[in-house]
Amino acid sequence: MTPIRRLGGWAVRVGCVVTVFLTAQPPNRLSAQDSQFGIRGLGTPGKWESVRARTTGGAFAPFDPFSPMTDAPLADARRMSASMASGTSWRSIDASGSTAALRATRFPALVIAGPVTSRIVVGGGFATYLDRTFGVIVHDTIDLRGQPQAVTDQITNDGAVSDVRLAVAARLGKRLALGLGLHRLTGSSRIVATRTFADTVNYRTSTARDEVAYGGTGGSASLLFDVTRDIRLGGWFRSDSKLRANIGGVTKAENDLPITYGTGVQWRAGAQATLAGTVTWRSWSSAGDSSAHDTFNWSFGAEVGRPSAPFRFGVRGGDMPFGYGKAPSEVGYSAGLGRQFSGGRGRLDIGIERLDRSGTGLKERVWTFLLGLTVRP
C-alpha cells in the first residue's frame, strides 16, 4: 500500500474543499480564543491544539500529529492527512461590575501532513500565535472649549498573528521520534478608533483606521520517546524572534516573544483508554511591560472507548500572560466525541469547552463549541 492512495470519494472532496477554504481565508480568521486580558498586551495566545487534543484539556496535544503544538508527533502521520478545527465561543465578561456578552467564530488550526519516506514526514499549516480581535467602548466626559462634552470612544481591533509552520518529523528508531519546525509569524489586524461626541451638531465623529502587519520567525524542536509500549514521553522547545508591528512598511513596535518549553506523558491504559498530562512554561514577561507575566500551564485528559468513536474529557489550568497586577489564571474543562467515517478516512470531532479566567478587576467565562474534521484520503 502506498502512503498516498487514490484520490476520490466523499472524504477527499470534503478535505479538499476544507483545505482550499481555510487556506483562502485571511489570516485574521485563523484566530483562536479572544480575551480581554490580551488587550493591554500583545494579544491572547492561541491554543495550538486540534479538537481532539482540546477536548482532552490540551493534554493530548504533544502526542497528536494534528495539533500544531509540537512537530515530533507528525512522525505518526503515516498517510497524507489534513485536519482543521473551528470554534464558536460565547464569552461573558465581568469587569468590576460591568458585564458584556460576546461571541465569535474562529478557525484556530489547520494541519496538513504526509510522509515523504517511510521514516520522514513533512507537515505544515496554520495556527494562531496571538489573537488580537477585540473591541472596547468607553464613555467619558471631557472638558472641551470650557464645556463638558460627553464622548464615546470605540476602538476595535480585528486580526491575529498567525503561525505558519513547516515541520519535518523523523522516526529515529522504534522508540524515538524527533521533530523540527520552522515558523513564520505573519498576520495583520485592522484597527479602527472612533470618537463620537454627544454634541453631533458641532462636533464631527473622528474615525482613524489603519492596518498593522505583523512579522516574525521562529524555530521549534520536539522529541517523543516511548518508554514502554504504553508510556510515551514528550518534550518540546520553541524560540521566536521579536514580533515586529509594521504600518505602511515602517516598523512601529518590536516585542520579544517568549521561549516555550514543556513536557508531557501519555499512558495507553489498555485498548480503549488513554491518559495524558502536560506542563508548559513560557517566558512571556520579556514580551511587554509590568503587565506581562511568565506562564505555567498544565493539563490532564483522557480518551476512552473504541478508537472509532471515543469519548474524551480533560481539564487544564495555569496562567495567562497579560493582565494588570498578578498573572490572570485560567481553568478549563472540556469534553467531546470523535467519530470515524468512510472506513476511517475521515474523522469528525466535536467538543465543548468551558473556560474560567480570573484576573485583577476582570473575570471571563467562555463556552466554546468545537468542531474538527480530519481526512485521510
Added chain:
Amino acid sequence: MTRRLAYLLLLVAAACAEQSTAPGNCPNFCPGGSIDVHDTIFTAIIERDSTFRGYVQGFHAQAMAVVNVPGIVESRAIIATDTMIRRVAPKVGDTTTVPISIDSTRVKFVIVRRPKNTTNVRLFLYALPLTVDSTSDFASLDPAFSAPAVDSMNVSALLALPAIGDTQTVRLWGDSIRTDSAGHVLQIHATDSTLSVFFNLDTLQAPFSVPDTGRLAFGVRVTADSLASIALGTTAAVGNGPVVRFFYHYTIPDTVSATPDSVKYLDRTVATRFDGFVFNPATPPNDSNLAVGGVPSARSLLRVALPAFLHDSIDVVRATLILAPVGAVQGSVSDSFPMRALPLLADIGAKSPLSPNTTLFASTVIHIGSSDTVRVELTNLVRAWSLDTNLVTSFELVQAPEAASYTEIRFYSSRATALRPALQVTYVKRFRFGEP
C-alpha cells in the same frame, strides 16, 4: 451522519455573527493608545484678508428693505413700471384702433419678511417721479416721499380681520383673502408666511398719462408702533415681485346701425421696469476692516495659512472662525441676517469663483445690536482642507441675501493685531496604531 453534520454546521453558521466589542474597563483592560483631543486657537492663521464691494447692486437684490427706525435708518422701496398700451384693436383683423379708458389700477407687493410681534404696521404708497432709476438716492427722492401718500394700508389690521373664503372669492383669488373697507386686500400664502398686499387705486391716485405712455412709479414707506421693518419681494425673486395691473375698458364701434356700441372691460399687467430701495444713511465706504453686506454688497475674502500638521496625522472634529465686530450692526432687530462662509474654487482676488460644493458652506446669523464675537462653524470646510491639499484654503464671507438690506457688519481684519480673525480648531491626534 450527514444530517447530524448538517445540524452542526448550521449551529456554527448561526453563531458566526461576531460580537467582539465590550464596555472598556480602562486603563487596565483598554488598548495602550488613547484618542487624544486637542483644541487650539490659531490667532495668526488668517492672513491677506480683503474686502471687495460691488457684487450685487440694490436694484438686483431679491428684496427691498422698507425700514423706519428713527435716528438710525430709514429705507424706502421704489418701483417703476413699463409702458401701458393706449389703444387697442377691437376686432381681430381690423387695423382700426380705439383708445382705452383706465378705470383703476391695482398695485401688488409681496411682503417676504416682517416682524411678527410688531403692531400697527402700516404701508404708505407714494407717487414718485417717472425718472426714478438706479441713480436715484434717498435725498433725491425724499421730496416725493414728503408729499401726501397716494394710499396707505394697515397690514396689522388686515391680518386681524377674518378671512373671506367663500366660493366666489376663492375662485377669483385662488385662496381666501382679507379686505378692508378701503378695498385693500391681503392674502396669506399657503406655502410660506409671505403676504401679498394689494392697493386699489383710482385714476386720481394713479393717473394714466398718455404722454408718459402710462408709466407709473411708486414708493413705499412703513411705519409701526416699533421696529418698523419689512422686506418686499423684487422681480429678482421669482413670483414675489411687484405687480401693477391696469383695469380698463374700450368701446367697440358698431358699424351696423341697428345695434348700439358695446363696451369691453379688460385688464392688463405691465412689467416692472425697475425696483430697488434707497436708504439713509448710505453704506459707508470700505476701510481697513472686513465688511460684509451693505449696498452694493461687500464680501470679505479670507485666506487661511493652514499649518502642515493640520493636513496630516490629525482629524479635525470642529473648526470655528472667530471674528471680532468693529461695532454692533444698527437697525431693527428683525433685520438680523445670515452671513455665509463660501469656499473658493480658485483664489484670484475679488473675482474668485465660488465653490459649488454646498456641503462645505457655513453660516451664522448676525444679530442687530450685538457686538459680541461672531463665530462661524467651518468644520466641514477645514476637514476638507485637511484631507485634500489641492483645495484652495480661502473663503469669502457673504451676506445672505446680498444687497437686500441696508445692514452691513464690519470685523477687525488681520491688520488689527489684537482683534484679528482667528480659527479655533479641535482635532484628534492620530491614534498610535501598532503599539500594544
